[in-house]
Amino acid sequence: MQLSLSNRMALLGFDVLGRVADPVLIGLLRRNHFPSARMWAAANASDGDIEAFIAGLPDSARRRASGAVGRRAYRAVIDLGEAAADANARWRALALDGLPGDPAGAETDRRRAASRHLASAAGLAAAVGRRDAPLVAWRMRKPAPPPDLRALFRAPDDLSAVRAGPIYREGGMMRQWLSATSETGLPEDVSLARVSWPAEGEVRAATVVGSGVGVEWDLYVRMRRDYDFAAAFAAIGIASIELVSPGHGLRATPGMYGGEPFFAGAPCSSAELLAAQSREAARYIAWARDRFDRPVGIFGVSMSSFATQLILGLAGDWPEAARPNAGCLVAHSPDLMGVVGGKLAGALGVPKALADAGWATEDLEAWRGALSPAPAPATPADKIISIAGRYDGVTPFGDAVTLLDAWGVPAANRFAWRHGHMTLPSRLGIDRRPLTAYLEKLAS
Secondary structure, three states, rough: OOOOOOHHHHHHHHHHHHHHHHHHHHHHHHHHHHHHHHHHHHHHHHHOOOHHHOOOOOOOHHHHHHHHHHHHHHHHHHHHHHHHHHHHHHHHHHHHOOOOOOOOHHHHHHHHHHHHHHHHHHHHHHHOOOOOOOOOOOOOOOOOOOOHHHHHHHOOOOOOOOOOOOOOOOOEEEEEEEEEEEOOOOOEEEEEEEEEOOOOOOEEEEEEEEEEOOOOOOEEEEEEEEOOOHHHHHHHOOEEEEEOOOOOOOOOOOOOOOHHHHHHOHHHHHHHHHHHHHHHHHHHHHHHHHHHHEEEEEEEEEHHHHHHHHHHHHHHHHHHHHHHOOEEEEOOOHHHHHHHOOHHHHHHHHHHHHHHOOHHHHHHHHHHOOOOOOOOOOHHHHHEEEEEEEEOOOOOHHHHHHHHHHHHHOOHEEEEEEOOOOOOHHHHHOOHHHHHHHHHHOOO
């Protein structure tokens, strides 16, 4: 793969910044994003009752929220939320239910409305103040025995329960939205995924794609290059089925911001979210195999890499149609409990919340063993690609290497870059070698 001078310079910049990016970005999330998002979610949950919203704020924020500027900022969140809900309803009628119209235009309108609504969080936080604002609405449970991993990550009984919306063209890709029964058990929740494939040329393989915690690709107006996996895969002939993760984006839990449920009740909520996503992925793997008549893989970034690792290890128990032919792990670690107690979770306050709920070290160790990947992969080890950051402060590089060694993943399949966790996906927008290697494993 020949890189342009500008791309080579960008990679050099990534190498230089790799060591410091995670601490800096995690600090910014801790001070800015999480308190703003929590306040925004609380405003959305207040149903337009500003007095109820103010009553739930820290003492330091109530006076400012009661003033004219605070009230206007609150009203903007509510009004933009209503506009986003209206745009979402119109999009669902066209893209999911197949009513006549322009689904591509409806999706653009929906994303614009959703992005404006998301952006209103910054205005609310600026008006009211982030000081003393909570980062997470904790839903911790009392310590409990860990679940039976194979039962939790079983494939659903009915793999065919996928509904396909109308096909439309967007740029150089064909698009289609899928919906299916949710595996979360939450009322009114529906599993969603978007399919993209090249408008011209052959589809050589397909892959299901899962994103990181808090990444709401389905709401952004325009995907950043580091997360536009659909375009990256279509460019090399791979059809992608991008999952909307439970608790994110179009499937956000009422009263919470995108990704918050993953941490709010960890480790219980983390395991349940990953299990639901895995069971839903089984349906989409089977659907893609039937739709494209090509090999199908599973590709997971960060949070979704945990689901991908468990699928690669346990899919031998799944129906053949749902078993992935290959897998790609990005920013991954086999130790979910280590991440729950790691730097990002620590910045959020997860360890303290667990201790306050009565979780002891031995409780967490029991869950660590129960949620570890299988000793050997059900998918052949030479069909697994790994992309890991040597300076990863969220999913530690050494843990990833331990899993790859245990599974016997060949050295040629391992891409170890001088990156932290937060910048690792960005490199895939420039350096496509791992994606090309993944295609070779899928298509061979």
